[in-house]
Amino acid sequence: MNDDDRFMLQALREARDAAEDGEVPVGAVVVCGGRVIGRGHNQREMLHDPTAHAEMIAITAAAGHLESWRLEECVLYVTLEPCAMCAGAIVLARLPRLVFGAFDPKAGACGSVLDIVREPRFNHRVEPEGGVLAEECGHLLKEFFKARRTQVGGNGQDSGPGGDPLEGLSG
Numbered sequence: 001m002n003d004d005d006r007f008m009l010q011a012l013r014e015a016r017d018a019a020e021d022g023e024v025p026v027g028a029v030v031v032c033g034g035r036v037i038g039r040g041h042n043q044r045e046m047l048h049d050p051t052a053h054a055e056m057i058a059i060t061a062a063a064g065h066l067e068s069w070r071l072e073e074c075v076l077y078v079t080l081e082p083c084a085m086c087a088g089a090i091v092l093a094r095l096p097r098l099v100f101g102a103f104d105p106k107a108g109a110c111g112s113v114l115d116i117v118r119e120p121r122f123n124h125r126v127e128p129e130g131g132v133l134a135e136e137c138g139h140l141l142k143e144f145f146k147a148r149r150t151q152v153g154g155n156g157q158d159s160g161p162g163g164d165p166l167e168g169l170s171g
């Protein structure tokens with residue numbers, strides 16, 4: 001198993017923690033020098049905070065650990081393609097590399113809807129790599145939304161950041 005798969009599994013573990021709390025299952029870890037220095041999972045419901053995405057929490061934890069806002073030596077792993085807010089935070093943190101699992105055709109800002117991390121007019125660009133353990137990452141989200149649709153009676157509304165991120169996918 002390569003490093004990317006290994007760290008994505010850790011992000012998946014975070015995502016499962018989110019699902020157990022009834023949160024949309026997205027998880028993230030920040031890795032520096034082969035070590036996880038920040039982790040987080042989506043906590044929007046619990047914290048009543050629209051900004052409490054997995055990536056934001058993991059980035060804040062990593063910066064606290066390093067006592068620096070610059071994450072120039074770090075890699076962020078996240079189970080779902082980051083949204084516009086998180087992609088912005090990834091650029092601001094000067095992360096050189098981003099690895100994500102499932103693509104988000106409805107809200108992804110790392111190539112799907114927007115491409116904030118590779119925007120040439122910004123003063124920092126991030127090298128994204130999508131599709132790492134995409135099946136596992138996407139499966140977790142699909143199962144979560146399937147269960148929730150059954151619970152709420154089937155209209156599928158309020159289904160998370162930008163709606164059900166995988167609704168548009170055929171698989």
Ligand SMILES: [Zn+2]
Nearest residue numbers: 053082083086
């Ligand atoms: Zn986000």
